[in-house]
Amino acid sequence: MKILQKICFVLLLTTFSSVYGGDCIKDNDIDDCRVKAEQGIPDSQYNLGKMYYKGQGVPQDYKEAVKWYRLAAEQGYEVAQYNLGVMYERGQGVSQDYKAAVKWYRLAAEQGVPQAQHHLGNKYRKGKGVDQDYKEAVKWYRLAAEQGDDEAQYNLGKMYYKGQGVTQDYKEAVKWYRLAAEQGDDEAQSVLGYMYNEGKGVPQDYKEAVKWYGLAAEQGDSSAQYNLGLNFYKGEGVLQDYKEAVKWYRLAAEQGIPLAQFNLGFMYDHGQGVRKDYKQAFKWTRKSAEQGHTESQYKLGLIYALGKGVHNDYVMAHMYFNIAAVSGDENAIEYRDLIAKEMTPSQLEKAQDLAREWMRTHQ
Numbered sequence: 605m606k607i608l609q610k611i612c613f614v615l616l617l618t619t620f621s622s623v624y625g626g627d628c629i630k631d632n633d634i635d636d637c638r639v640k641a642e643q644g645i646p647d648s649q650y651n652l653g654k655m656y657y658k659g660q661g662v663p664q665d666y667k668e669a670v671k672w673y674r675l676a677a678e679q680g681y682e683v684a685q686y687n688l689g690v691m692y693e694r695g696q697g698v699s700q701d702y703k704a705a706v707k708w709y710r711l712a713a714e715q716g717v718p719q720a721q722h723h724l725g726n727k728y729r730k731g732k733g734v735d736q737d738y739k740e741a742v743k744w745y746r747l748a749a750e751q752g753d754d755e756a757q758y759n760l761g762k763m764y765y766k767g768q769g770v771t772q773d774y775k776e777a778v779k780w781y782r783l784a785a786e787q788g789d790d791e792a793q794s795v796l797g798y799m800y801n802e803g804k805g806v807p808q809d810y811k812e813a814v815k816w817y818g819l820a821a822e823q824g825d826s827s828a829q830y831n832l833g834l835n836f837y838k839g840e841g842v843l844q845d846y847k848e849a850v851k852w853y854r855l856a857a858e859q860g861i862p863l864a865q866f867n868l869g870f871m872y873d874h875g876q877g878v879r880k881d882y883k884q885a886f887k888w889t890r891k892s893a894e895q896g897h898t899e900s901q902y903k904l905g906l907i908y909a910l911g912k913g914v915h916n917d918y919v920m921a922h923m924y925f926n927i928a929a930v931s932g933d934e935n936a937i938e939y940r941d942l943i944a945k946e947m948t949p950s951q952l953e954k955a956q957d958l959a960r961e962w963m964r965t966h967q
Contacts, residue, residue, distance in 0.1 A: 634661040641672060649676035650684040657687075657696075666697030677708060685712035686720040693723070702733030713744060721748035722756040729759070729768070738769030749780060757784035758792040765795075774805030785816060793820035794828035801831065801840075810841030821852060829856035830864040837867070846877030857888060865892035866900045873912075882913030893924065896966065901928035902936040909943060918947050922955035927962055 634655060640648035653672030656665045670691050676684035689708035692701045706727050712720035725744035728737045742763050748756030761780035764773045778799050784792035797816035800809045814835050820828035833852030836845045850871050856864035869888035872881045886907055892900035901924050908914060908921035922943050928936035944952055 641675070644675075644679075646676040646679040646681040646684070649673075649679075650681050650687075653684065653687070666691065668697075670697035677711070680711075680715075682712045682715040682717050682720070685709075685715075686717050686723075689720065689723060702727065704733075706733035713747070716747075716751075718748040718751040718753040718756065721745070721751075722753050722759070725756065725759065729763075738763065740769075742769035749783070752783075752787075754784040754787040754789040754792070757781075757787075758789050758795075761792065761795070774799070776805075778805035785819070788819075788823075790820040790823040790825040790828070793817075793823075794825045794831070797828060797831060801835070810835065812841075814841035821855070824855075824859075826856045826859035826861050826864075829853075829859070830861050830867075833864065833867065846871065848877075850877035857891070860895070862892040862895040862897040862900065865889070865895075866897055866903070869900070869903070882907075884913075886913035893927075894966070898928050898931040898933050898936075901925075901931075902933050902939075905936060905939060905943075909939070918943055919951050919955045919958070922947065922952065923958040923962065926955065926959040930963070 634652075637648050637652045637655065641652040649672045653669045653676065655661050656672065657669035658664065662668075670688065673684045673688040673691065677688045685708045689705045689712065691697050692705035692708065694700070698704075706724065709720045709724040709727065713724045721744045725741045725748065727733050728744065729741035730736070734740075742760065745756045745760040745763065749760045757780045761777045761784065763769050764777035764780065766772065770776075778796065781792045781796045781799065785796045793816045797813045797820065799805050800816065801813035802808065806812075814832065817828045817832040817835065821832045829852045833849045833856065835841050836852065837849035838844065842848075850868065853864045853868040853871065857868045865888045869885045869892065871877050872888065873885035874880070878884075886904075889900050889903050889907065893904045905921045905924035905928065906912075908917045908924065910916070922940055925936045925940035925943065929940050947955070
């Protein structure tokens with residue numbers, strides 16, 4: 605709709621609701637809501653669907669929610685169209701059906717619902733329910749982003765960063781990342797920090813990087829926590845502080861970031877920011893190695909070979925050197941072959957069997 609038409613529509617709908625529909629959700633009046641919904645009043649149908657979806661005043665029932673959302677959606681009630689799209693996308697109350705989700709998202713998006721525009725953009729970007737089309741994704745992201753939808757702003761920034769559906773443009777990417785970041789979107793804050801840290805689309809500015817990493821890290825963004833730890837470790841944008849580096853590495857490591865786990869293990873191994881502790885170094889290095897981090901696998905081979913924090917074990921050392929060697933780590937290849945000379949044929953066979961089994965289970 606044009607803006608004036610949209611305003612008129614909203615005013616008309618508000619007046620209609622106050623006279624006929626009321627706010628049964630606010631009043632928690634299921635009976636009043638049902639009566640008006642059965643009379644065909646779309647906002648009451650939508651509200652009744654929402655009550656069933658949330659289990660407010662009635663037992664939660666996704667099938668009933670779908671029923672009432674559909675009745676309102678078929679009358680052109682745009683928020684019901686969007687919610688019905690969500691139900692189809694998630695498979696709540698209906699069989700999961702991306703094509704049906706796209707249908708309802710499109711109807712709501714064409715009426716200007718920003719969340720529907722964003723979801724429709726997602727479907728075009730991923731090729732779910734429609735043929736993958738980056739240009740269409742950009743089109744719908746832009747419409748939602750221009751209405752202030754922070755997720756759409758972030759995704760539009762990502763399209764400009766990658767050059768998907770548009771010419772790659774780091775400055776445009778930064779523009780949209782910033783808009784989302786200023787609304788508190790942690791992913792956008794984290795990426796904006798990265799852009800400042802690397803000087804992509806903006807002059808390199810470590811202090812600005814730390815600022816945005818910090819905002820995202822405080823919200824629990826694991827990538828920002830890792831990168832903030834790295835800045836404290838290097839003293840980029842902040843005074844070098846190993847204890848702060850350890851703090852942020854640990855938070856990211858506990859969320860499963862392999863680089864953070866490796867770096868935390870390194871800090872324990874060298875006693876930087878923490879008391880030297882070979883057992884802790886082994887613990888975090890192993891967690892990273894188990895996720896396929898090649899340098900951690902090589903380091904774990906050294907730990908077993910030297911017996912630092914664990915009993916000396918050439919079989920395990922050879923196994924991890926062998927696993928790291930698969931990724932082309934030249935040091936791992938060299939040490940694997942050196943340690944093999946110190947092993948018996950049965951030990952070597954066992955180590956090779958363990959490496960094969962590890963590769964099979966971690967494929």
